[in-house]
Amino acid sequence: MKEQPTRRQVLGHAVRGATLVGLGGIATYLSLKADAEGAWRINPEACVNSRLGALGVEVCERCATECVLPLSAVRAVNDHAKCGRCFVCPAYFDVKSAIDEQRMPSRKLCPRDAIERKVIGYVDPDDPRNNLYEYTIDEKLCNGCGKCVMACKEPAGLSSIRLEVRHILCLDCNRCEIANVCPDEAYERNPGS
Ligand code: SF4
Ligand code: SF4
Ligand code: SF4
Structure with missing residues (x-):
């Protein structure tokens, strides 16, 4: 005879089911919210931090402060398909800082240490300059201050x-x-x- 589920098992399934329905509902809500008509967005061709040709000007930090x-709802995002995976990324390193004993800039640019740098693909053990580096923004730390955006702008x-x-x-x-x-x-x- 088929064994009957215990009360604990039934309750467990019920809780898991409700949780999944709840998570599904949240996911649906968030996807609807992401596409919602009227949601605010930033035009990168207008923002001074990303607008091409706006060079030698002050970084605008209003997205972080206003x-x-x-913690602002604005974040920096790195499009990995466009990124050069540079050894010395001007958005990761403060390239104006003093050079350290390993001939690298001694300071990072991001004031919140929100950019992660990791080597990817084949690693040349003799010359780190031959390697490729992936730069990823930590969404929990970034406040959208725009400094890295300005530094990554062409031609730098x-x-x-x-x-x-x-x-x-x-x-x-509203x-x-x-x-x-x-x-x-x-x-x-x-x-x-
Ligand atoms: S950083 Fe924000 S507030 Fe400043 S110009 Fe760009 S979009 Fe506008
Ligand atoms: S001020 Fe309001 S609408 Fe603008 S980014 Fe912040 S939370 Fe969103
Ligand atoms: S420099 Fe500013 S915008 Fe860029 S990752 Fe750091 S906190 Fe975010």
């Missing part, structure tokens, strides 16, 4: 880093505080599909 959230870099509003964090304020002060009017509403 959001109503204590390949413009692979840009700023994005993270829709799962953004409160979708009047975005950053948009209100953005000097480049780089904030736009997502027109939706």
Whole structure:
């Protein structure tokens, strides 16, 4: 005869089912929110930190300082398909800092140490300059200050880093505080599909 499930097993299945339904609901909500008509987004061709040709100018940090959230909803994102995987990435290293004993810049650029650097692919044990390096932004640490975006801009870099509003964090304020002060009017509403 088929063994009957115990009360504990039935309850366990019920809790797991409810959790999955809940997670599914959250995932659906977040994907709807990400595509939502009217969600705020940054035009990288307008933002001074990523706009080509805007060179020798101050970094704009308003995306980090003006959001109503204590940690801004804006993050830097590195497009790995565009990234040169450079040995000395000008967005990772402060290339104006003193050179250390290994002939590398002694300081990092990111004030929050939010960029991870790791060697990938075949590793040349004799010359690290021959290797490829992957640079990834840590979403938990980044506050969207834009310093790395400006530093990666062509011709110093390949413009692979840009700023994005993270829709799962953004409160979708009717009047975005950053948009209100953005000097480049780089904030736009997502027109939706
Ligand atoms: S406030 Fe505007 S110009 Fe400044 S970093 Fe943000 S999007 Fe760029
Ligand atoms: S935007 Fe600012 S905090 Fe974020 S990774 Fe770049 S330099 Fe660091
Ligand atoms: S809409 Fe509100 S929460 Fe979203 S980026 Fe703008 S100020 Fe921050």
